[in-house]
Amino acid sequence: MPGPSLVWFRDDLRLADNPALRAAIHRGEPIIGLYVLDEESRGIRPLGGAAKWWLHHSLASLGERISERGSILVLRRGPAAAVVRDIAAATGAGAVFWNRRYGGAEREVDTEIKTVLRHDGLEVDSFAASLLFEPWTVQTGAGTPYSVFTPFWRACQSMPAPRAPLPEPREVPGPSTPPASDDFDAWQLLPTEPDWAEGLRDTWEPGEPAARARLRAFLEDDLGAYDRARDEPAAGVTSGLSPRLRWGELSPHQVWHETVAHRGSGAHAASAQRFLSELGWREFAAYTLFSAPDLATKNWRSEFDAFPWPRLNRSHLTAWQRGRTGVPLVDAGMRELWHTGVMHNRVRMVVGSFLVKNLLIDWRHGEQWFWDTLVDADAASNPFNWQWVAGSGADAAPYFRIFNPELQAKKFDPHGEYVKRWAPEYSAGEDPQPIVDLGETRRAALDAYDAVKRSR
Template identity: 55%
Template structure:
């Protein structure tokens, strides 16, 4: 019988998976594979937290596919070599996948389509992980939008996101030799630092839909305001599920729209715009493939970063800066692989503008520590805070961690949750003004470091 090979990538789900649906609808035998590619030149290896997530997501996907009738085939190596070998082993006449948008990934996919076509094998790609592909909605010049609001307005005016596709009822196909997932070494061992991740997350498609249902049944009411309060469960926390494609943005969008009523309409509008920021970031990366390493604004190449000490960087990484909001955020990420978005902005601002450390250092650290480390959103967000990116934060916007915690965590509940030594502090927001045993003194003075940053940024703007 004819065989279609389905190549899973950042789409680890069986529902609303156009490539899988096409294979199922063909009536062919189906071979489903995932390739761990750390060898292709230009591929960015996953960070430690993302590897933990990937392991468990693959376990979940294999269980879902097995229930449908086929296993998930695992192979490791350069995709440009592995996929053609699998085509030969399975005698596949067709290969299907869902599109990726990074330059290296697009180059790999294009080369594969060409080489497979030369062998008489049909290779077809589908839209699955973005509601609006980067080339669909562009500015008048045909280039990427530089500002989010007109971009998102243009997206919504162009068309309504398509309805999600159902999962296949059943699949059939041959069983081929597969790698043993534990041999990939994705999980931490010595030490095993993933206890907080295990207690917080359920990777996989079922966990993604449960997280969405819980959000829509609870936190979506008041989302517009509560999403800024880190002590509350005020956000969806869907970001890692979206990053690994365990749920599609189409599914999230329509589930939210179906849940909308007069009391939640504004909250769901704002929630939808957060999906829009994800789309915007991917358009930026598509048109600027080096977004994680090269300043979007070339004038920033002349910016002089201070030579902060290794001790100051380590203090930031470990949540020992002496500023409770910064330390709570960094420890939250250390414990559960995720950080509240408002706190992400504050911690990034502190590294860049108070410590005067290159934004790329922070981007790399977040890439390693976050379970939702997304190639587009992570880089675009760091450049936004630095002021080197598109639609950037103005250079004079420096997040004051004390004012931020007083405004968005007035009772200090978030601070104490992740910095427990502050539980008995006389002043939880400014512990250096009282007694806080075991808590470090500030690594820099906020006023002095702010003035230093303003001076450096002003000099750049005048040059």
């Protein structure tokens, strides 16, 4: 049927390599962009504070870019099934396009909307945009999901190469009478009382143009050292792309193909291969979420339901959250997180291990804190990585792997540069006592994990 095309943006806040937008342009009718802030549909997890900050600025950037090309980004708040149907009816839309999501609640919402809109006579289609490989296309020889990363990634690499990115449209033709949009400021995505986002503003510029500039800078300046220095938190050779991918300001296809183009040979090629495997780890997290939609709340390995968590020590949890544990590398990491909304990956493993295996605090408390404070908080990667550290997840770290934060600091921050930047009191001669004894708590953790083994 004729009528404008509705493009429902979600975790794909970009114009380039956006298959849903490309389908709408090919259809040839006016285009209306739509973003729905859905905190009401059953099972949809509300965003954390740092993620809301990023979303505000990324949406503002996307709205400006769509407007420059002739169309509009409509903002609405409410349950997505009702909002999308209402907008489609009010505008006389003939088609609705979106890019797929892979969480269980999100898939249920999308299936409901697709069914209802098709019943209403609209053309509806969804597209692969946020993953290199659709989860259902990668299976073991027995037809089951992979539970270990290496064979999963090997299977992915044996498949046809990821498709080439789609070009950015020069024009996005808009409707003659656009629908009303919510008052953006009324969404209150930015913190005000207090305004704790100064560090985020100092660190980031959300939006597609900045994301593409960051990718180019990383490939040109840092990729060559990635394999050698990626574990050194003071080295500054991480890509900085995790929030860009989480919000879809870049697609993994763009990152993949531009990295391959910069791959070169020798050490540079090894660094590129290592970096591409990090994209693979992101894929594996989403792949696991697809088959285990309760990943943020339930142990992937059911035997860990028997883990004897002690009663929550709230003072220990608060000390960890605030970076006041008396352990330099842990405190530096937690303060970096609070200031910038991210944390170096090596340090994430250390602070996660310290919470779960030295403080014996359930990994779900850490996952929730990261969900609220990370700008790249992702429904797949965040719980997946926490379960990896805890030992309860897919391809998890062995239960006996307890990261010693002192040894990790000596190995990866030997000159104390990272700790000096984020927890300078330790470099100034202050020596706060750790809130727990690392050796004693390590032994207690191993005893608890042995209890899980005996319960099988």
